Amino acid sequence: MKHFIIIYLFICFLSFAKGQSDSCSPSMKEIYNFNIGNIFQYSSEDANFSEDIHIYDSIRKFTIIDKLIKGDTLIYVRKGILHCHEYYEGMPIPYYTNVAEYSEFFQDTVIYIDSLNHFLNKCNNNLVLYNGGYDNTYLTRIITSKNDSTKQIFGDNNIFQTNGDTVKYLQWTIVYTKGLGLTSENFNEFEASGYTKLDGYIIDGDTIGKISSDSAFFVGIKKYEFQLAKIQFYPNPEQPTKFKS
Numbered sequence: 001m002k003h004f005i006i007i008y009l010f011i012c013f014l015s016f017a018k019g020q021s022d023s024c025s026p027s028m029k030e031i032y033n034f035n036i037g038n039i040f041q042y043s044s045e046d047a048n049f050s051e052d053i054h055i056y057d058s059i060r061k062f063t064i065i066d067k068l069i070k071g072d073t074l075i076y077v078r079k080g081i082l083h084c085h086e087y088y089e090g091m092p093i094p095y096y097t098n099v100a101e102y103s104e105f106f107q108d109t110v111i112y113i114d115s116l117n118h119f120l121n122k123c124n125n126n127l128v129l130y131n132g133g134y135d136n137t138y139l140t141r142i143i144t145s146k147n148d149s150t151k152q153i154f155g156d157n158n159i160f161q162t163n164g165d166t167v168k169y170l171q172w173t174i175v176y177t178k179g180l181g182l183t184s185e186n187f188n189e190f191e192a193s194g195y196t197k198l199d200g201y202i203i204d205g206d207t208i209g210k211i212s213s214d215s216a217f218f219v220g221i222k223k224y225e226f227q228l229a230k231i232q233f234y235p236n237p238e239q240p241t242k243f244k245s
Helices: 002-022 214-218
Strands: 039-049 052-070 073-090 096-113 127-131 137-144 150-155 170-177 181-189 192-203 206-209 224-234
Touching: 052 214, 073 214
Parallel strands: 096 224
Antiparallel strands: 039 052, 039 192, 052 073, 073 096, 127 137, 137 150, 150 170, 170 181, 181 192, 192 206
16 A cells, blocks of 8 residues: 555656646747748837827848857847837827938847746746846746747736835736747836737748838838847846847
8 A cells, every 4th residue: 555655646746747847848949949041020119108108119020041059059140121210299289209210221140048047948837037127127927838839928016026026007928939939028017118029920931920021111211221240149148138039
């Protein structure tokens, strides 16, 4: 009887361990597993509310043109096009003021550093730290999908800052998807809100969602610029950082 109980407990432990392991996918490397020729298009908006509404919109499309894996480091070279628009809207009396609008080509290098402590390697319901703006770090949870394809970080007014104070008027949802990286982020912080979303992508010749032509980025725009050789490191190294894709 004693041996039976030990064996039973061991089987229960193996089942629990398997469940925990299954709920850890996708991993950071699976999420940021891109291939040369993949094309992604993102749109984003930041808005600050006071007496005026200050809005910053952008659309960004890029192609992976080079890939290098060195141990736990993933290196991608991206070439693309960016359209930005900054403006004010009045409240309560409506008015519109255009601040700046431009488009530019760019080429940059992104470096993703993997580690056991990387938040995207955490399992379902594990606590993670989120760098949520205003130089504040929040403690929240990571949620994995049942089909092991996405990881989601979400927050609400029950989230705590690392100093233990309750955060008010704060909500966010961030979703990472296997093979696509960051696919959506929405946040609301009292007098500020914003989003980033993956509008579309082309992988293995298949187009999903919306991919704009290069010429569409320059409609009505006179300013053409080319930026080269930017290098960006992700993560920092263990915290998700707002609007990094």
